Amino acid sequence: MRFVWSEVRQGIRRNLSMVISVILVTFISLTFVGTAGLLQMQIGQMKNYWYDKAEVAIYLCSNVSPADVCPQGEASADLKTAVENQLKSPTLAPFIQRYYFEDHAAAYQKFQQEFAGNSVAKYVTAEQLNETYWVKLKDPSQSAIITESFTGFAGVEEVRDQRSYLDQIFGILNAASIAAISVAALMLASAALLISTTIRLSAFARRRELGIMRLVGASNFYIQLPFILEGVFAAIIGSLLASGAVVGIVQFFVQGYLAQQLPFTNFVDLGSALLLVPALIGSGVILAAAASGLAIRRYLRI
């Protein structure tokens, strides 16, 4: 083992600049991988939080609703009863956790609160705002049941799952994490190529030793080990740097800045960032071991 380590040290000294470039490339690529992981965690966390709160809104016709969906104008008391009966019916009731009715006055009050200070609040009247049945489902993903039952129902202008608004936000975050993954994949590919080039150079510089090692009967594993360790050593340093960067992003940017700016959003914390660390180091090590193992293989043909 003493011999193996001295070979590794020599190899690293011999092509230090290549080893440094391997470290940098693995560092950057794994930082992208880590960032993508953080985004996915953030999406998961927000989904858990918001999807549970999301409700389905059944907007009833008001006197400003378009005539093609609401030919009868403002929904009458009879129509509201019909909607409510449908919600209580044995087909729908098992899926519904609770529902409540929001009349013009309540909708107006909520609107004034949400748009306080905005000039639109001055022009809106209570009658222009839809009366709404808010439905909370037992399983929020089954909103299609409500949508199907009430779309085209007399006196209903529109059925809207709040999750569809959230889905847009998640779509954007998802696209960002896919972009990060794609960059990471490219960078990882170049890291793998760089590692195998480095190892090939290293093996070429030591081809005399390799020849003699084979001649005196060194096992393949023993011949390979210093080269694989050389690649793995560089990758471990790179992935440690990447882990540091990911933890730093969470600590200083997400918790230190974003969380202060947007206090009502639940952001990923240090704990989840630390969960990523072993994954990053593990993938760095596996990548390097595979790349250098394949690169050295062709020098081992007996």
Next chain:
Amino acid sequence: MIRIENVSKNYRGSNRPALADVSLEIEKGDFVFLVGASGSGKSSLLRLILREEIPSSGAVHVLGENLVGIPSRRIPFFRRKLGVVFQDFRLLPNKTVGQNVAFSMEVIGQSAGLIEAAVPEVLRLVGLDGKADRLPSELSGGEQQRVALARAIVNKPAILLADEPTGNLDPKTSEEIMALLDSINQTGTTVVMATHDSGIVNRYRKRVIELREGQIVRDEKSAGY
């Protein structure tokens, strides 16, 4: 110990076989000179025994191993039972004499204690007492070949293969190396030596196998060149 049966070896790109239907047997403790012109197949034969090549046809058995069918992961362990020296010494230029010899013990995983004990002993055996810390470039050709010999025998191989070990040396130094090979043979190691040196062959009167164009044309005991 070494049994070669009806072996032919064709290299790609050459229509003349390097070896054509060669059969021979070498017993434990034998000393064999392989003689013949350049390209007669001496080196090919040594490479087959070392399992650096496999024959195009025929069988090679060395130390109880069938070298045609041996799985590649067993080859390193097979080679540990063989020692090899070459005309061009093949030492590592950036390692000292001691490190060069130790290298062949290190790569097969011998313990540091054993290496420390064995290296000075084998250097004394080949007459390089006190030169363990020199670099190969500081040594004469004869001394470099002694280092190569020390490296070849430090793991106590059953067979020593020598491919023109005196080819680069003057007659006096050649004689010294040959004396060393002979004394190694006296301890029971089988030695197979390919050579062009008629003087040495004639003086030592060992078994001589002569190759011509890939075929054995002579195999005599106590013979001359």
